[in-house]
Amino acid sequence: xxxxxxxxxxxxxxxxxxxxxxxxxxxxxxxxxxxxxxxxxxxxxxxxxxxxxxxxxxxxxxxxxxxxxxxxxxxxxxxxxxxxxxxxxxxxxxxxxxxxxxxxxxxxxxxxxxxxxxxxxxxxxxxxxxxxxxxxxxxxxxxxxxxxxxxxxxxxxxxxxxxxxxxxxxxxxxxxxxxxxxxxxxxxxxxxxxxxxxxxxxxxxxxxxxxxxxxxxxxxxxxxxxxxxx
Numbered sequence: 001x002x003x004x005x006x007x008x009x010x011x012x013x014x015x016x017x018x019x020x021x022x023x024x025x026x027x028x029x030x031x032x033x034x035x036x037x038x039x040x041x042x043x044x045x046x047x048x049x050x051x052x053x054x055x056x057x058x059x060x061x062x063x064x065x066x067x068x069x070x071x072x073x074x075x076x077x078x079x080x081x082x083x084x085x086x087x088x089x090x091x092x093x094x095x096x097x098x099x100x101x102x103x104x105x106x107x108x109x110x111x112x113x114x115x116x117x118x119x120x121x122x123x124x125x126x127x128x129x130x131x132x133x134x135x136x137x138x139x140x141x142x143x144x145x146x147x148x149x150x151x152x153x154x155x156x157x158x159x160x161x162x163x164x165x166x167x168x169x170x171x172x173x174x175x176x177x178x179x180x181x182x183x184x185x186x187x188x189x190x191x192x193x194x195x196x197x198x199x200x201x202x203x204x205x206x207x208x209x210x211x212x213x214x215x216x217x218x219x220x221x222x223x224x225x226x227x228x229x230x
Contacts, residue, residue, distance in 0.1 A: 001067040001086070001162040001194060003030040003053060008062035008072075010048050010217075022048040023059070024217040030210075032161075035188055035195040037205035037225070040214035046198035047091070049214070050164050053196065054088050055079055066162070084108070087155030087193075089165035093147045095139040095154075101126060102135040105154045125153035129183060145176035152183065156191070163187070165197040169204055181207055 010023040023045050030036050038046040051057040052064055055071045064071040066082070074082055095104045105122040114121075126132055129149040139147050148168060155163060168184065169177030181204050188195055197208070205211045206225050213221040 002032045003028075003162070003194075003196070004063075004065040005029075005049075005053075006063045006065075008049075008052060008059045008064060010045075010052060010057060011060045022217050023052070025062070026214075026217070026219055027062075028212060028219060028222065030194065030196060033188070033192060033194050034210065035185065035208045036197075036210045036212060037208040038196065038198040038212050038214060039200070039202075039205050040220075043216075044214040045217040046214055047166050048217075050088075050166050050196065050198055054086060054164050055083050056088075084112070084158050085160060085162075087158070087160035087163040089148075089151050089155045089163065089168050089197075091166040091170060093139070093151045093171075095147055095150060097139055100136045100138050101131060101142065101150045101153075104139070104150055105157055108154060109157055121157060122153070125156050126150070128156075128187075129153045143176075144172050145180060148172060148176075148180050149183065152180070152187075156187070159191075161193050163193050163195045165195065167198055167200070169199065169201060174203075177201065177204065 005026055005028050008023055008026040011019040011021050013019050038049060040046055048057060052059050055074060059072050071082055096107060102122045105125055106118045109118055123135060126135055129152055131146060131149055169180050172180060184195055199205055208225050211223055211225050212219055
């Protein structure tokens with residue numbers, strides 16, 4: 001899925017005060033199959049930009065075109081269908097504590113008809129992320145890295161062509177974070193999907209194809225990762 005943003009702004013209202021501008025006229029094009037890192041200090045707009053791309057937040061102005069469809073104009077069922085066509089990895093895993101790993105992976109598709117066997121698909125994905133022997137384990141019995149792997153498997157349950165990840169290694173130690181990034185890059189190769197991730201980790205960003213830097217809701221640089229690591 002190619003992603004094209006043109007003049008995207010996002011304002012959040014504040015009671016009794018001026019609205020907060022999280023994004024200010026952001027324009028960027030991300031090619032199909034690219035792995036792109038969004039970097040910048042806290043409050044720079046990284047998470048908001050991901051949420052806008054995912055259709056979780058509607059931009060105040062501008063267009064968000066993914067695979068030829070303006071996500072910003074979608075409502076109701078078309079918006080729900082779009083959200084199911086991409087994968088999203090949340091910053092804090094967002095696993096359901098009372099469900100085991102397998103049930104967490106298939107939870108997003110339980111309410112819907114699917115062309116695949118849901119438990120089989122969940123088990124295949126958990127095996128793919130190295131947790132084929134932990135299907136029945138609840139989140140409390142998994143390490144942080146394992147929980148993130150479950151979250152990644154859940155994001156892949158609908159065969160997405162685009163994976164969006166908000167600080168996928170932010171809650172992990174450096175070694176576990178590197179393992180999770182290895183997994184994401186391997187999935188990019190085996191599944192042919194594009195990846196857009198927000199990160200504070202320069203080492204993680206350097207492993208991506210491009211690094212897009214934001215500050216105060218504005219893109220301040222957009223360079224190949226080789227330029228960052230050089």
